[in-house]
Amino acid sequence: GDSVTQMEGPVTLSEEAFLTINCTYTATGYPSLFWYVQYPGEGLQLLLKATKADDKGSNKGFEATYRKETTSFHLEKGSVQVSDSAVYFCALSDRDGGFKTIFGAGTRLFVKA
Amino acid sequence: TAGITQAPTSQILAAGRSMTLRCTQDMRHNAMYWYRQDLGLGLRLIHYSNTAGTTGKGEVPDGYSVSRANTDDFPLTLASAVPSQTSVYFCASSPISSTDTQYFGPGTRLTVL
Numbered sequence: 001g002d003s004v005t006q007m008e009g010p011v012t013l014s015e016e017a018f019l020t021i022n023c024t025y026t027a028t029g030y031p032s033l034f035w036y037v038q039y040p041g042e043g044l045q046l047l048l049k050a051t052k053a054d055d056k057g058s059n060k061g062f063e064a065t066y067r068k069e070t071t072s073f074h075l076e077k078g079s080v081q082v083s084d085s086a087v088y089f090c091a092l093s094d095r096d097g098g099f100k101t102i103f104g105a106g107t108r109l110f111v112k113a
Numbered sequence: 114t115a116g117i118t119q120a121p122t123s124q125i126l127a128a129g130r131s132m133t134l135r136c137t138q139d140m141r142h143n144a145m146y147w148y149r150q151d152l153g154l155g156l157r158l159i160h161y162s163n164t165a166g167t168t169g170k171g172e173v174p175d176g177y178s179v180s181r182a183n184t185d186d187f188p189l190t191l192a193s194a195v196p197s198q199t200s201v202y203f204c205a206s207s208p209i210s211s212t213d214t215q216y217f218g219p220g221t222r223l224t225v226l
Binding site for chain 2: 032034041042043044045046049089093100101103104105106
């Protein structure tokens with residue numbers, strides 16, 4: 001079945017450092033890919049998404065490119081801020097899976113001032 | 114716009130008791146979902162509903178039931194709670210469109226003793 005694997009955390013960075021959180025997926029069809037972010041004490045909210053190969057999703061300085069050849073959707077940001085401290089979830093939604101969304105385990109990011 | 118509301122915010126429940134977690138959305142979304150979030154496991158789908166009047170089982174449905182009498186409400190019931198159901202529960206909705214984006218409520222923290 002479909003699955004999502006993302007790098008284990010926590011990831012600790014200093015402010016203005018470069019961020020990469022790796023995400024790879026397994027899917028039978030042609031899924032849409034997502035990154036969700038969860039700030040402390042809140043529910044998840046969509047950060048960015050890509051719906052087909054080679055699409056790049058971007059929002060708030062974060063980017064991720066849908067790489068079908070490597071089945072990856074790595075999250076990057078050039079300069080992190082303390083306010084980016086949160087848990088980041090990679091996810092996929094596959095039409096063949098009835099549009100149910102499969103989430104990775106989440107990666108906690110700490111950004112130090 | 115409120116989006117998705119959940120109640121209660123938190124609850125401590127004795128094992129063997131029943132409990133209903135409430136979820137209401139005001140976005141007129143067709144699909145609704147219940148997830149549980151456990152450390153290291155990400156989000157796991159409990160039950161879902163693609164439209165009012167229909168429900169389906171997710172990855173971890175045992176011990177839980179749902180109903181979808183109308184578009185806005187999607188309550189989750191634990192008939193006889195057990196300690197392994199201690200978790201944070203999130204309700205979510207999506208419009209069922211090509212975007213497949215899900216919108217999450219703030220969560221209910223449930224402790225079963």
